Amino acid sequence: SAxxxxxxxxxxxxxxxxxxxxxQVDSQVTMMFWYRQQPGxxxxxxATANQGSEATYESGFVIDKxxxxxxxxxxxxxxxxxxxxxxxxxYLCSVATGGGSNxxxxxxxxxxxxxx
Amino acid sequence: KNQVEQSPQSLIILEGKNCTLQCNYTVSxxxxxxxxxxxxxxxxVSLTIMTFSENTKSNGRYTATxxxxxxxxxxxxxxxxxxxxASYICVVSxxxxxxxxxxxxxxILRVKS
Numbered sequence: 681s682a683x684x685x686x687x688x689x690x691x692x693x694x695x696x697x698x699x700x701x702x703x704q705v706d707s708q709v710t711m712m713f714w715y716r717q718q719p720g721x722x723x724x725x726x727a728t729a730n731q732g733s734e735a736t737y738e739s740g741f742v743i744d745k746x747x748x749x750x751x752x753x754x755x756x757x758x759x760x761x762x763x764x765x766x767x768x769x770x771y772l773c774s775v776a777t778g779g780g781s782n783x784x785x786x787x788x789x790x791x792x793x794x795x796x
Numbered sequence: 797k798n799q800v801e802q803s804p805q806s807l808i809i810l811e812g813k814n815c816t817l818q819c820n821y822t823v824s825x826x827x828x829x830x831x832x833x834x835x836x837x838x839x840x841v842s843l844t845i846m847t848f849s850e851n852t853k854s855n856g857r858y859t860a861t862x863x864x865x866x867x868x869x870x871x872x873x874x875x876x877x878x879x880x881x882a883s884y885i886c887v888v889s890x891x892x893x894x895x896x897x898x899x900x901x902x903x904i905l906r907v908k909s
Contacts, residue, residue: 720901784842787841789839
């Protein structure tokens with residue numbers, strides 16, 4: 681399975697600032713995703729990171745707040761912009777290594793973000 | 797209403813005992829149902845993936861069952877170990893959502909010695 685590295689693993693940020701989270705995979709993958717996991721809640725898909733084109737955002741998430749880049753098949757970034765305490769959460773990168781809907785999806789260990 | 801509901805919300809068992817976690821879903825039609833284990837401070841790790849035509853799948857001491865007619869799944873853990881302490885998440889891949897994953901809230905399992 682793919683090895684996924686996320687940086688930073690955690691951060692404490694000031695209100696109004698922005699933070700960029702990096703996701704590096706040790707092999708080329710077809711799909712990369714960004715999720716949010718709020719305390720005690722299930723994972724929610726933010727967007728699908730598309731290589732070479734704009735990310736596909738889910739309802740309730742917008743590009744201005746969560747800009748995403750995917751310059752190649754092994755790397756993606758998620759920026760959390762103009763942060764507020766409500767953005768305190770775990771942000772997880774996920775990848776699908778094959779085609780088809782029955783392929784496993786692998787997750788990084790997440791970035792734990794606290795906004796003061 | 798949650799499309800994937802899990803029970804119990806949390807569970808404490810003694811080391812060596814067996815336990816069963818439940819998952820009910822309303823997503824239909826679905827492509828597959830997955831169980832993930834998420835240790836504290838880590839990302840979810842896949843345990844099993846079952847398509848609608850499969851009714852059981854094992855991964856070591858973990859056995860998942862699926863009843864597509866009643867839209868229920870269970871995860872049975874045999875001879876529990878302290879390292880089984882984690883959140884267990886039921887996930888459904890739904891055709892109507894472009895095969896995106898719909899996550900349950902998870903069952904928090906604590907295994908005591």
